[in-house]
Amino acid sequence: MKAISIISVLFAGVIIAITSCNSVRLHYPEAKKVNQVDDYFGTKVPDPYRWLENDTSKETAAWVKEENKLTFGYLEKIPYRDKIKKRLEELWNYPKMSSLWKEGGYYFFARNDGLQNQSVYYILKKPGDEPQVILDPNKLSKDGTVALSNFAVSKDGKYLGYGISRGGSDWQEFFVRDIKTKKDLSDHLRWIKFSGMAWYGDGFYYSRYAKPARGQELVAANKNNKVYYHRTGTSQDQDRLVYEDPAHPDRSFSPGVTEDRKYLIISVTQSTSGNALYVKNLQQKDAPLIKLVKNFDHDYWVVDHIGDQLLIMTNDNAPDYKLIALRDNDLNIEHAIEILPEKEQVLTSVIPGGGKLIAEYLKDAHSVLNVYDMKGKFLHEVALPGIGTVGGFHAKPNDNVAFYSFTSFTFPSVVYKYDIANNRSEVYFKPDINFDFDNYVTEQVFYYSKDSTRVPMFIVHQKNIVLNGKNPTLLYGYGGFNISLTPSFRISRLVWLENGGVFAMANLRGGGEYGERWHLAGTKMHKQNVFDDFIWAAKYLIKKHYTSPRYLAIQGGSNGGLLIGAVVNQAPELFRVALPAVGVMDMLRYNKFTIGRYWASDYGTSEDSREMFEYLYHYSPLHNIRPGKPYPAILITTADHDDRVVPAHSFKYAATLQATYKGKNPILIRIETKAGHGGGKPTTKQIEEAADLYSFTFYNMGITPKY
Numbered sequence: 001m002k003a004i005s006i007i008s009v010l011f012a013g014v015i016i017a018i019t020s021c022n023s024v025r026l027h028y029p030e031a032k033k034v035n036q037v038d039d040y041f042g043t044k045v046p047d048p049y050r051w052l053e054n055d056t057s058k059e060t061a062a063w064v065k066e067e068n069k070l071t072f073g074y075l076e077k078i079p080y081r082d083k084i085k086k087r088l089e090e091l092w093n094y095p096k097m098s099s100l101w102k103e104g105g106y107y108f109f110a111r112n113d114g115l116q117n118q119s120v121y122y123i124l125k126k127p128g129d130e131p132q133v134i135l136d137p138n139k140l141s142k143d144g145t146v147a148l149s150n151f152a153v154s155k156d157g158k159y160l161g162y163g164i165s166r167g168g169s170d171w172q173e174f175f176v177r178d179i180k181t182k183k184d185l186s187d188h189l190r191w192i193k194f195s196g197m198a199w200y201g202d203g204f205y206y207s208r209y210a211k212p213a214r215g216q217e218l219v220a221a222n223k224n225n226k227v228y229y230h231r232t233g234t235s236q237d238q239d240r241l242v243y244e245d246p247a248h249p250d251r252s253f254s255p256g257v258t259e260d261r262k263y264l265i266i267s268v269t270q271s272t273s274g275n276a277l278y279v280k281n282l283q284q285k286d287a288p289l290i291k292l293v294k295n296f297d298h299d300y301w302v303v304d305h306i307g308d309q310l311l312i313m314t315n316d317n318a319p320d321y322k323l324i325a326l327r328d329n330d331l332n333i334e335h336a337i338e339i340l341p342e343k344e345q346v347l348t349s350v351i352p353g354g355g356k357l358i359a360e361y362l363k364d365a366h367s368v369l370n371v372y373d374m375k376g377k378f379l380h381e382v383a384l385p386g387i388g389t390v391g392g393f394h395a396k397p398n399d400n401v402a403f404y405s406f407t408s409f410t411f412p413s414v415v416y417k418y419d420i421a422n423n424r425s426e427v428y429f430k431p432d433i434n435f436d437f438d439n440y441v442t443e444q445v446f447y448y449s450k451d452s453t454r455v456p457m458f459i460v461h462q463k464n465i466v467l468n469g470k471n472p473t474l475l476y477g478y479g480g481f482n483i484s485l486t487p488s489f490r491i492s493r494l495v496w497l498e499n500g501g502v503f504a505m506a507n508l509r510g511g512g513e514y515g516e517r518w519h520l521a522g523t524k525m526h527k528q529n530v531f532d533d534f535i536w537a538a539k540y541l542i543k544k545h546y547t548s549p550r551y552l553a554i555q556g557g558s559n560g561g562l563l564i565g566a567v568v569n570q571a572p573e574l575f576r577v578a579l580p581a582v583g584v585m586d587m588l589r590y591n592k593f594t595i596g597r598y599w600a601s602d603y604g605t606s607e608d609s610r611e612m613f614e615y616l617y618h619y620s621p622l623h624n625i626r627p628g629k630p631y632p633a634i635l636i637t638t639a640d641h642d643d644r645v646v647p648a649h650s651f652k653y654a655a656t657l658q659a660t661y662k663g664k665n666p667i668l669i670r671i672e673t674k675a676g677h678g679g680g681k682p683t684t685k686q687i688e689e690a691a692d693l694y695s696f697t698f699y700n701m702g703i704t705p706k707y
Contacts, residue, residue, distance in 0.1 A: 024664065025662075025663070025664045026070065026074070026666055026667075026668075028070065028658040028659075028667070029063060029066040029067055029070065029658075031049060031052070031063055031655045031658075031659070032051070032059075033048035033049070034048055034049075034050060034051055035048075036048060036050040038588070040588065040606055040610075040613045040617070041609075041610040041613055043613070043614075043617070045588065045617070045623070047589075047652075049651070049652040049655045049656065050652075052648055052651040052652050052655065053219070053646075053648040053651075053652075055218060055219060055640070055646065055647060055648065056215050060651070063651070063655075064640070064651075064671050067654065067668075067669050067671060068670070068671055070668065071635075071668040071669060071670050071671075072670075074666060074668060075670075075692050075695060075696065078695045078696070078699045080695065080698070080704060080705050080707060081691060081692070081695040083705070083707035084495060084691045084694050084695050084698075084705060084707065085687060085688065085691035086707075087495055087707055088491075088492060088495055088687045088690055088691055089115065089687060091433070091435065091491050091492075091494050091495065092114065092115060092491050092492075092683065092687060093114035093115050094114055094431055094432060094433045094434075094491075095111065095112070095113055095114060095431060095432070096111065096112045096114075096119070096412075096413070096431060097109060097110070097111045097112075097413075097415055097429045097431070098110040098111070098119070098392060098405070098415070099391065099392030099393070099394055099403045099404055099405045099415050100127065100394065100403040100415070100428070101392070101394035101403070102394065102396055102399065103152075103153035103155075103157070104153045104154055104155060104156060104157025104158070104179070105125075105157040106123050106124065106125060106153070106157055106179070107123070107124050107125070107126065107127060108121060108122065108123055108124075108134070108151070108153070109121070109122055109131070109415075110122070112683075115683055115684075116138055116683060117138055117143070117144025117682035117683045117684055118136075118137035118138050118144055118146075118147055118148065118680070118682060118683075119137070119148075120133055120135070120136045120137070120138065121133070121134050121135040121136070121137075121148070121151065122134060123179070127401070127417065127428070133182075134160060134177075134179065134182065135148070135151075135160065135162060135177065137164070140164060141166075143674070143682065143684075144682030144683065144684060144685075145166065145167050145168070145674040145675070145682060145685075146164050146165070146166050146167075147164065147165050147168075147679070147680025147681075147682070148162060148163070148164060148680070149163040149164055149165040149172045149679070149680065150162055150163030150172060150174065150196060150197055151163075152196060152197035152198075152199060152204065153179070153199070154199045154202075154204075155199055155200075155261060157179060158178070158179060158180075159176050159177065159178065159179060159185075159199075159232060160176070160177040160179055161174060161175070161176050161177075161197040161199065161204055162174070162175055162176075162177065163175075163192065163197070165676070165679070165680050166641075167640075167641040167674040167675060167676060168639055168641045168642065168674070168675040168676020168677065168678070168679065168680060168681060169217075169218065169641045169643050169676050170193050170194070170594070170595075170643050170644055170676065170677070171190075171191065171192070171193060171217070171643065172192040172193065172195070173188065173189065173190050173192070174187070174188070174189035174190075174192060174197060174206065174230075175187055175188060175189075176232055176233075185232065185233055186233065186235075187230070187232060187233065187234070187235075187236075188236070189206070189208070189230060189236045189239075190208075190211075190236065191208050191209050191210065191211050191212075192206060192207070192208045192209075193208075193209060193222060193595070194207075194252065194254070194595075195207040195208065195254060195255070196254070196255075196256065198255045198256045198257040198264075199257065200229075200257050200261055200264070200282060202231060202232050203229055203230050203231040203232050204229070204230055205227060205228070205229050205230075205242060205255035205256075205257065205264065206227070206228060206230060206255065207225050207226060207227045207228070207252065207253045207254065207255060208225070208226065208228060209222050209223070209224065209225055209226075210224055217643070218594070218641060218642075218643040218646065219593050219594065219643070219646055219648075220593075220594070221592070221593065221594060221595075221596075221597065222252075222594055222595050223249040223250060224244070224246065224249045225244075225251065225252040225253055226241060226242075226243065226244040226253070227241075227242040227243040227244070227253045227255050227266060228240060228241055228242060229242050242255070242264075243266060243278075243289065245268075248270070250270050250597060251268055251269065251270045252268070252269050252270070252595075252598075253266050253267070253268055253269075254266070254267040254269070256302065257282070258302070258304055258305035258310075259304050259305065259396070259397060260304075260305055261282060261283075262281065262282060262283050262305050263279050263280065263281060263282060263302075263305055263310065264279065264280040264282050265277070265278075265279055265302045266278040266279075266280075266289070267300070267301075267302075268296075269296070269598070270296055270598070271296065271597075271598050271599070271600055271601035271602075272481050272482075272598050272599060272601055272602060273296075273299070273481075273482065273519075273601040273602070274295075274296035274297055274298055274299060274601065275293070275296060275299060275300060276291065276293050276294055276295065276296060277291075277292045277293040277300045277302070277312075277333075278290065278291050278292065279292055279302075279310070279331065290331055292326070292331060292332075292333050293333055297316070298314055298315050298316035299313075299314060299315050299316075299321075300312055300313070300314045300316070301313045301314070303323065303350045303351075303352065304352050304397065306352055306374065306397055307374075308327055308328045308329075309325040309326065309327055309328070309337075310325065310326045310327075310328070310331070311323060311324075311325050311339065311350065311352070312324050312325070312326065312336070313347065313349075313350060315515070315516045318341075318342035319342070319515040319516035319517045320342050320343065320344070320345065320346045320347060320514075320515035320516070321342065321346060321347035321348070321515065321516075322338060322339075322340055322341055322342045322347065323338075323339045323340035323347065323350050323357070323359070323376070324336040324337060324338055324339060325337045325339050338376075339357070339375070339376040340357070340359060340372065340376050341376075343361075345361035345362060345363045345368060346361060346362040346484075346512065346513070346514060346515045347359060347360075347361055348360050348361065348362055348484075348512075349393070351393050351394075351395050351402075352374075352395070352397040353395025353396060353397065353399065353400075353402050353420050354395065354398070354399060354400040354402070354420030354421055355373075355374065355397070355398065356371050356372065356373060356374065356379065356420060357371070357372040357373070357374060357376070358370075358371055358382070358393065358395065358402070358420070359371075359372060360390055360393065362484060362486070362512075362513060362514075364444065364456055364513075365444075365456055365458075365484060365485065365486050365487075365507045365513040366387045366388060366389065366444075366486055366487055367384065367388060367389050367390040367406075367486065368381065368384075369381065369382035369384065369390060369393075370382070371420070371423065379423075380423050382418070382423065382425065383425065384406060385406055385408075385411065385414070386408060386411065387408060387442070387444065387487060388406055388407055388408030388411055388486075388487045389406070389407055389408065389486040389487050389488055390404055390405070390406055391404070391405045391406075391407065391413070392404055392405045392415075395418075395420065399420075400419065400420050400421050401417065401418070401419065401420070402417075402418040402420055403415060403416065403417055403418065403428065404416055404418060407487070407488055407489045408442065408487040408488070408489065409440075409442050409458065409460045409487050409488070409489065409493075409503070410437045410440045410441075410442060410460065410489070411437070411487075411489060412431045412433055412489045412491075413431070413489060414427060414429065414430045414431070415427075415428045415429040415430075416428060433491075435494055435498075439462055439463055440460060440461065440462055440463065440497060441460070441461065441462075441463050442458060442459070442460050442487070443458070443459045443460075444456060444457070444458050444459075445457050445459060445540070447536060447537060447540040448536070449509075449529070449532050449533045449536045450532040450533075450535075450536055451529070451532070453509065453521075453529070453533070455506060455507060455508065455509070455533050455536070455537065456506075456507045456513070457504055457505065457506040457507065457537055457540070458487060458504065458505045458507075459502060459503070459504045459541075459546065460493075460497065460502070460503040460504075461497070461501075461502040461503070461546075462497065462500065465500075465502070465546075467544065467545040467546060468545060469542070469545045469546075469547060469548040469551075470547070470548065470550075470551060471500060471501070471502045471546055471547050471551060472496075472499070472500065472501045472502070472547070472551045472553070472697070472698070472701055472703055473501065473502040473503075473504060473541055473546055473547035473551060473552050473553065474496055474501060474502070474503050474504070474553045474554075474555060474697070475504045475505075475506065475534070475537060475538055475541065475552065475553070475554045475555070476503070476504065476505045476506075476554075476555050476556060476560075477505070477506045477508050477533075477534045477537070477554075477556050477560055477563055478508065478510075478511060478556060478557075478558075478559055478560040478563065479508030479509060479510035479511055479522050479530035479533065479534065479559070479560070479563055480510040480511065480522065480523075480530065480559035480560075480562075480563075480602055481510070481511075481519075481559060481599075481602055482511065482512040482516070482519040483511055483512060483559075484507070484511050484512040484513045485505055485506075485507055485511060485513070486513075492686070492687075492690040492694075495690070495694055495705075496694060498706075499698070499703070499705045499706055502541075502546050502547060504537065504541055504546075506533060506534060506537035508522060508530050508533040508534055508537075508563075509521040509522035509526075509529045509530055509533055510522020510523060510527070510529070510530045510559075510602070523601070523602045523603070524602070524603065524604040524612070524615075525604070525611075525612070525615055527602075527603070527615075527619065528619065530563060531563065531566050531567050531570060531619065534554075534563060534567055535567055535570065535571050535574065538552060538554070538567075538571070538574045538575070539574070542574070549573060549574050549575060549576060550576055550701070551576060551701050551703075552574065552575050552576055552577075553575065553576060553577035553578070553579065553697045553701070554567065554568075554575050554577070554578050554579065555578075555579040555580075555581070555693075556579075556580065556581065556583075557580075557581035557582050557583070557678065558581070558582050558583065558584065558644070558645055558677065558678075559584060559602075560580075560581070560583070561580040561581050561582055561583020561584065561585070561645070561649075561650075562580075562583050562584040562585065562587075562621060564578050564579065564580035564583065565580050565583050565585050565621025565622075565653060566619050566620075566621050566624075568580075568621075568631060568632060568634065569619075569621060569624040569625060569626070569629070570619075570624075572629050572630050572631050572632060573630050575632040576632050576633065576700060576701055577632050577633045577634075577635075577696070577697045577700050577701065578631075578632050578633070578634045578635075579634075579635055579637070579693055579696075579697070580621075580634070580636055580637075580650075580653075581636075581637045581638070581678075582637065582638050582639065582642055582644075582645045582647075582649075582650070582677055582678065583621065583636075583638075583645065583649060583650060583653070584596075584599070584603075584645050584649055585620070585621040585622045585649040585650060585652065585653035586620065586621075586622045586623075586648075586649050586652060586653075587603065587606070587616040587617070587619070587620035587621075587622070587623070588606040588613070588616060588617065588620060588623065589606070590603070590645075590649070591605050591607075593646045593648070594643050594644060594646065595644065596645075596646075603616065604616065621653060622649075622652055622653050622656060625653075625656050625657055625660050625661075626660070627660050627661070627662060629661070630663065631657070631661050631663060631665060631667070632665055632700075633665040633666050633667075633696070633700035634657065634665070634666070634667050634668070635666075635668050635669075635670060635692070635693065635696045635697075636650050636653065636654050636667075636668065636669040636670070637650075637669075637670045637671075637672070637689065637693070638650035638651070638669065638670075638671055638672070639671065639672040639673070639675035639676050639677070640671060640672065640673050640674070640675070641674060641675055641676040642675075642676045642677045643676065643677075644676070644677040645677060647671065650669060650671075651669070654667065654668075654669035665700070666700070668696075670689070670692060672685060672689065
């Protein structure tokens, strides 16, 4: 969306009057209403703010300008906002480093010295050598809004293929860099989304869409995805078409190549759950594309090709996932050999390394690492520092050295070097943060939801907490798309904790914490389970006197933004502050934009049936805003370049809330410019947004931070 300065008759004057918390109702920009009514199976549904879906119109730009004027005017009057921002900068300013990975005979890692907008990528021949910069994204834009989105090294170590995104968009541009000279070649590929770069020979496989119409780049539905092969040093219009499926324009393709370069793998998707799987033998001339799996009933992920076996993870007849193998001479999925059978813990990944299989499992939403031989015999568990999350585990099938990172709520990410043969981990990099982590504890509790389902929740707080119901508490949730919320470290969260705040994270149904059954229990006609799980998490925190409705804030983004929007309609009396970010707020039209149709496997659509429409209509955040409800203080956040959950969701939601709610709690929307769904957001913008969210929350709880 372009920032255009327009004086419009759409808006009344913006008046800000903040003398004390919630003392005066804000005067919101007056957005026009249009006579748009849609018919769903005989039910007439008004959509008066449909014009806000046009993200490039002058009217929308003017509305955005006035809303931001109101919001930032409000935030600027919070007396400790600048102090919170300064404290965040102090905390943020420490070196951070990713795990190392090996490719093309080199090791690579990313590092941020502290306040750099984007992490810098380094190369070294072996661990312990002096690293050299191979790519610094900070040099790609002055304001840090160009971010790295892809990083792929050719098998021979000659080339680095990398992708960038601009302003937070999901659109990627691909480039190729000569590793020896550290200079880019002429390659420049565009109109790529959700694709990696699968190197083979002197080029790589990738998928792309057709160029969208001018002005529709961030909203138009992305269809007719195709797989191409790009040869290094050539222009994109010379790329060879490898695969397309014009009969099914809604399908998308993710190409990959096995480590030994024997097979081309194409994963075919038409939603966020389930995929078809095609393979082609690259070592046989004119080999056919074999469709191992033709339906979309289950998930299939190729781990790698080892020896004469193709290793595949799947939840087919294994809701908690298992590892199977297909032999080269019998690529029939019905004849698969079971290597790692399903067990009670959820299998999340398998990495071949050092002649063994390192399998990561989830046990009650935290990581467990087990090591097996290549036939699936259990050898031992990898000792971890505590309850937390393993990330970035990188190994090569025949190398004995691996690297991984470990983190938890009060355990900043530490990089470990792992000796596979001797099952021994040693610290490779540990950050130094000036913060007393020993003063904080993490609990994992289990509470019962509305239907008596047992749900886990992590709670983080100071050791000397007094359970008197007066602790400011931030409850976070997601609950969708088989995504698991596991313990993780967020530097911004320390501002909340050091001011006596409690942080709680509930593992709601709809996520993947307990496998596919847990996921499906929060989808389509069972979506209300997710909202109930979250509401009952809030009730648990109140019942146990961690907090009370006066001091309870709730937060979630994307599908989690939908969650927040739904529960403030259903139980507004439980919360003091709500922070929905980039949320899916219009459940009747979400599938009309960019890749929204992929979410239908979780949500269903308003066009599926009368029953599905009525279910969505019953909880859709936009359509269940009612006058007279005691809505909490709400700060909606979105961004002008969000082409995943388009900002129209938040725009229409904010306009409806502001026009409907007549109480004194503020209903504000913060619209970031040159930013998207969240990925690649520069450090400066992250700090500014965190300062605004915490300032708004403390202020509306009547709490003054200690700074």
